[in-house]
Amino acid sequence: MMRLITPIILFAFLFATSCKKEDEPNPGPKYISLTNVTLDGKSWSSSYTGVSVNPEFIISFSEPIDHGSAASAILFSAATSTISPTIQFANGDSTLIVKPSTPLNFLKTYYLEISDQLMSVSKTKQLESTATIKLVTTFDPTDK
Numbered sequence: 001m002m003r004l005i006t007p008i009i010l011f012a013f014l015f016a017t018s019c020k021k022e023d024e025p026n027p028g029p030k031y032i033s034l035t036n037v038t039l040d041g042k043s044w045s046s047s048y049t050g051v052s053v054n055p056e057f058i059i060s061f062s063e064p065i066d067h068g069s070a071a072s073a074i075l076f077s078a079a080t081s082t083i084s085p086t087i088q089f090a091n092g093d094s095t096l097i098v099k100p101s102t103p104l105n106f107l108k109t110y111y112l113e114i115s116d117q118l119m120s121v122s123k124t125k126q127l128e129s130t131a132t133i134k135l136v137t138t139f140d141p142t143d144k
Contacts, residue, residue: 029062029125030125031125031126031127031128032061032062032063032065032118032119032120032125032126032127032128033061033062033128034059034060034061034062034114034127034131035060035061035062036058036059036060037057037058037059037060037133038057038058039051039055039056039057039133039135040052040055040056045133046132046133046134047133047134047135047136048133048134048135048136049135049136050136050137050138051104051135051136051137051138052137052138053103053104053105053106053137053138054099054100054103054104055099055100055104055135056097056098056099057096057097057098057099057112057133058095058096058097058098059095059096059097059098059114060091060094060095060096061094061095061096061127062094063094063120063121063125064092064093064094064120064121065089065093065094065096065118065119065120065121066118066119066120066121066123067087067089067093069117069118069119069123069126070087070089070096070118071087072115072117073114073115073116073117073118073119073127074087074096074098074112074113074114074115074118075112075113076100076104076110076111076112076113077110077111077113078105078108078109078110078111079109083100083101083102083104083110084100084101085098085099085100085101085112086098086099086100086101093121098112104137105137106137106138106139106140107136107137107138107139107140108136108137109134109135109136110134110135110136110137111132111133111134111135112132112133112135113130113131113132114127114130114131114132115127115130116128116129116130
């Protein structure tokens with residue numbers, strides 16, 4: 001009887017210890033989150049009207065953003081054209097200050113597009129999906 005119990009206990013011990021996983025670090029989320037957007041001090045919206053022709057977006061993310069991917073993943077678009085933005089980084093590269101490189105036209109619809117190709121500094125995470133913000137510029141206030 002003792003001969004049978006010893007191998008069973010040994011087998012149970014080996015089975016229990018071999019199934020234990022090594023302590024793996026928690027991988028955390030797989031994506032970067034867009035946490036806040038303001039346009040010329042106005043709170044976050046998917047659409048803005050009466051926007052100046054030199055708008056300033058302040059866009060915050062859940063973690064630092066790779067400069068190279070930001071340059072290619074963020075742009076202003078209109079029906080027939082695209083405008084590259086100027087991008088400044090703040091708050092340890094997790095906040096971007098985005099402006100069009102040239103003034104926008106009056107009374108025209110534009111979109112600020114943030115592609116899902118935007119990467120974290122570690123280049124292990126990206127934006128989960130493309131974000132698009134519609135903006136319609138204001139009228140020309142100069143006398144005609």
